[in-house]
Amino acid sequence: MPEMDINAAANEVVALLRQHDACGAAARLEALHNGQSAVVQESLDRYIAARGATELEALRRSNGVAAADAATVNPMLDRLREATRPPRMPDAAETAGLSQAQQYDVYGSIVAQRGNSAANDAMATRDRVVLGLRDENRTTEARGRGVYDDRIVVLWKDAQGHGHVREFNQATTEPTAQYDGHAKTTPRSPGFGNVAPRTKTEGEDVDGDRVKDLGRLGEGTTEMRATTHPRNGHPAEFALRPSQDAITAGAGRVERDSNGDGWFDARDTQGVQDLNDTFKIHRGSRSNTDSAGCQTIGGGEYDDFVATVRGTPGQNRWQYVLTSVAPGQARELEQDAPLAANDDPRQPGHRDHPLQQQISTHLRGLGGRYAEHADAYSLVMLREAKAAGITQVDQIVASNPSAGRAAGETLFLVQGSPGDPAALRAGVNAAEVRETAVETSLRQLQQQSREQGAPVPAPAQQHEAPAMGGR
Numbered sequence: 001m002p003e004m005d006i007n008a009a010a011n012e013v014v015a016l017l018r019q020h021d022a023c024g025a026a027a028r029l030e031a032l033h034n035g036q037s038a039v040v041q042e043s044l045d046r047y048i049a050a051r052g053a054t055e056l057e058a059l060r061r062s063n064g065v066a067a068a069d070a071a072t073v074n075p076m077l078d079r080l081r082e083a084t085r086p087p088r089m090p091d092a093a094e095t096a097g098l099s100q101a102q103q104y105d106v107y108g109s110i111v112a113q114r115g116n117s118a119a120n121d122a123m124a125t126r127d128r129v130v131l132g133l134r135d136e137n138r139t140t141e142a143r144g145r146g147v148y149d150d151r152i153v154v155l156w157k158d159a160q161g162h163g164h165v166r167e168f169n170q171a172t173t174e175p176t177a178q179y180d181g182h183a184k185t186t187p188r189s190p191g192f193g194n195v196a197p198r199t200k201t202e203g204e205d206v207d208g209d210r211v212k213d214l215g216r217l218g219e220g221t222t223e224m225r226a227t228t229h230p231r232n233g234h235p236a237e238f239a240l241r242p243s244q245d246a247i248t249a250g251a252g253r254v255e256r257d258s259n260g261d262g263w264f265d266a267r268d269t270q271g272v273q274d275l276n277d278t279f280k281i282h283r284g285s286r287s288n289t290d291s292a293g294c295q296t297i298g299g300g301e302y303d304d305f306v307a308t309v310r311g312t313p314g315q316n317r318w319q320y321v322l323t324s325v326a327p328g329q330a331r332e333l334e335q336d337a338p339l340a341a342n343d344d345p346r347q348p349g350h351r352d353h354p355l356q357q358q359i360s361t362h363l364r365g366l367g368g369r370y371a372e373h374a375d376a377y378s379l380v381m382l383r384e385a386k387a388a389g390i391t392q393v394d395q396i397v398a399s400n401p402s403a404g405r406a407a408g409e410t411l412f413l414v415q416g417s418p419g420d421p422a423a424l425r426a427g428v429n430a431a432e433v434r435e436t437a438v439e440t441s442l443r444q445l446q447q448q449s450r451e452q453g454a455p456v457p458a459p460a461q462q463h464e465a466p467a468m469g470g471r
Helices: 006-018 022-033 038-051 053-060 067-082 090-096 100-114 117-123 245-250 302-309 353-366 368-372 375-386 429-433 438-454
Strands: 127-132 148-156 163-173 213-217 221-233 235-240 252-258 282-285 293-295 315-325 395-398 412-413 424-429
Touching: 006 022, 006 038, 006 053, 022 038, 038 053, 038 067, 038 090, 038 100, 038 368, 067 353, 067 429, 090 163, 100 117, 100 127, 100 163, 100 315, 117 127, 117 221, 117 315, 117 412, 148 293, 148 302, 163 302, 163 353, 213 395, 221 245, 221 282, 235 302, 353 368, 353 375, 353 429, 368 375, 375 424, 375 429, 375 438, 412 429, 424 429
Parallel strands: 127 315, 282 293
Antiparallel strands: 127 148, 148 163, 163 293, 213 252, 221 235, 221 315, 235 282, 395 412, 412 424
16 A cells, blocks of 8 residues: 555645535545554544634534434544544654655644644744653652653755654653652651652742742643753763743743642642743653653663754754643454343443442532533543453542643543552543443444453442752
8 A cells, every 4th residue: 555645635625625515525534544653543533623723613513513424424523523632653664664744744743733832833834843752650660760662753855845853751740749848848758758859959949838839841842952961970061942932921831730739630739830940851861750740751762863963054943832642552442242231330230330420420529511411421421440450430530731731731640649659540531531432332332342351230220960950
């Protein structure tokens, strides 16, 4: 099969949408998906969802799709709605087999969806654009030294307009508890007993408890400028930090872990603050991310990052787009599998009914649509709880607002108390919770049970360390 030009293919579908040929667009999208890998399909969908946003919104309005066309058009609308959510982190092996052109579109489509106008304008030039993919983890991981489980990507076009990409897979976008004031209290704050603290404490005390609270850069686009960063035993070296324009426009761009549980979410009092210029991109060590809130690159890759990001002569500003990746894993639903009527966790007597009811109860506590549809919405969250090994849900908490996005784009299932080092947390995209049909959720749960080998239920019965940055 010839390699797909993802960019051109997306434009084909958008052109049909702009010609008011929704059925033709749906048919063309289905044909383009045929035989393509998941990572290519997702990239195509993101481009179409971004470029055809106006036309797609018109189709989603009441009476936007004729009744005779609904069976053809609505699946396309559902798929393209999903493409506006936080992206899945593609496995390195998925992108390794792609050409540079396709890799560029994989990551360029994420910039199209998650970046601001400045980032997308830069993509049309020869400027290098930096993309960060955050796979969120707790600041206390690895005794507070951090883990390189994020990805930083540099994208650019050459003089002929051809796209290029360089991935850096030994990266983090999150701070580490070794710099956290909660690791130095007497006695240690709950959950920080195993952390090996550094001498210097970073952060700001935002809630008035006399303990500095670690911060991290929130999602969105940040304009960066060239700066330097100290390196032990070496001269200061090239790094990036927010520009003055970014700081001026940086209201609400920093998250603070003020309750000291190692996570960043709506439980943190005064947990959303304004941007300062300490949130750099700099070198990390091989066995320590050395991040007090900065984005760091380890694994011996930092020199290559510097050479790559400085590859366009005369560039002195870089758009940095940071997004969290989708919680959970991509799933292929077995559409032909029968839906077992007696395998519904909402039924008393079902093996997962107690957990489903815990989730439903906490959803009611959120109010609004979550309270009104708690039992239906609980099914998506139950699937993610089971995938994460959560056996009891003690809280459901919302993500912080960031970069114009409202609080609660992600909902977190929490097992355990905030300071419990063994506490578990699993994220679920809130739009997926609201928009997934009950029948789809039940099919996914039943498929999950088959994959996990669960018994079929009986019918329900009634009963070299550089200096740190990022403060």
